[in-house]
Amino acid sequence: MTSSPTDLTAARAVGSGTGDTAEAPAASAAGALPAGAGGTWQALRHDVGAMLGLGYIVLVTLVAIFAPVLTSISGWTPYEFDQTAIDPDLGGMPIGPWGGMGAEHWFGVEPGSGRDIFARIVYGARVSMSIALSATLLTTVLGVSLGLLAGYFGGRVDVVISRVMDFLMAFPALIFMIAVLSALPASNRSALLVVVISAFGWPYLARIVRGQTMSLAQREFVEAARAAGASGTRIVFREILPNLRSTIIVMSTLAVPGYIGTEAGLSFLGVGVVPPAPSWGQMIAASVKWYAVDPAYFVVPGVCLFLLVLSFTVLGDRLRAVVDAQEGR
Numbered sequence: 001m002t003s004s005p006t007d008l009t010a011a012r013a014v015g016s017g018t019g020d021t022a023e024a025p026a027a028s029a030a031g032a033l034p035a036g037a038g039g040t041w042q043a044l045r046h047d048v049g050a051m052l053g054l055g056y057i058v059l060v061t062l063v064a065i066f067a068p069v070l071t072s073i074s075g076w077t078p079y080e081f082d083q084t085a086i087d088p089d090l091g092g093m094p095i096g097p098w099g100g101m102g103a104e105h106w107f108g109v110e111p112g113s114g115r116d117i118f119a120r121i122v123y124g125a126r127v128s129m130s131i132a133l134s135a136t137l138l139t140t141v142l143g144v145s146l147g148l149l150a151g152y153f154g155g156r157v158d159v160v161i162s163r164v165m166d167f168l169m170a171f172p173a174l175i176f177m178i179a180v181l182s183a184l185p186a187s188n189r190s191a192l193l194v195v196v197i198s199a200f201g202w203p204y205l206a207r208i209v210r211g212q213t214m215s216l217a218q219r220e221f222v223e224a225a226r227a228a229g230a231s232g233t234r235i236v237f238r239e240i241l242p243n244l245r246s247t248i249i250v251m252s253t254l255a256v257p258g259y260i261g262t263e264a265g266l267s268f269l270g271v272g273v274v275p276p277a278p279s280w281g282q283m284i285a286a287s288v289k290w291y292a293v294d295p296a297y298f299v300v301p302g303v304c305l306f307l308l309v310l311s312f313t314v315l316g317d318r319l320r321a322v323v324d325a326q327e328g329r
Helices: 005-016 025-045 048-065 067-074 117-153 155-170 173-183 189-216 220-227 232-268 280-287 295-327
Strands: none
Touching: 025 048, 025 295, 048 067, 048 117, 048 295, 067 117, 117 155, 117 189, 117 232, 117 280, 117 295, 155 189, 173 189, 173 232, 189 232, 220 232, 232 280, 232 295, 280 295
């Protein structure tokens, strides 16, 4: 970034949403980012909903990372069958109350098979989190890159990217996902889910980035960079992109619960994660025919999925509110 006072003052105005130029440019450049980051964290720390959501997200992440350790402690893998935990005379119903919950099987067992639900929950968390976070990362890279290109360079580049965005946003994404995943081989299904989800997810972020880039491209600090001889690539990645940091973080956080729900929905419909690999959506689909006689089999994965989606949604919503308040929008 160029170091002229006009440039630095304008950059601070864009980042903070105010036109206050009374403070020295050097103090603005040195202290704006730490103060903003610290202020955001302090605001979130005093928000009960955001902290509860963050706590549950951290818990699920740790469970996913240490799934092998947890299953070794519980004594059951997600693929083992315990025929002694089900009653064959009752059609494979779990023995004991609440789906067979107890010291042997902490969350009970699956009706009919006797597989440990706790083991499948912790490994299902690994599947859901890895697919959702990978799709979010790929979506963010595509959306930010293409949005910056369309917003800054304009012309034919903008026309082509905008028409692709319009097409993908108007297309019935779920129907297309089902059709594509049904036609493709079942091997490496997790990677296919990430690619298909990202292909329809990036236009929403790209459209927002494009609009903000078009606005930022007309600001004084960008004009100063052009006058100083900076290349288009340098202006995009050194001048404009840092001012989109808050928007990208908020949009990415809000995208994660949607992708978790999409993966669970596709698995529920039978085109997501392929059995016997555990998935929360797959477990909910399998529990449909048992919920009247064994509601615990439906409740456990359903509650885990609901709380994870809710946690990401609340955290993203509170983060957006804090950022908007700091930027004075």
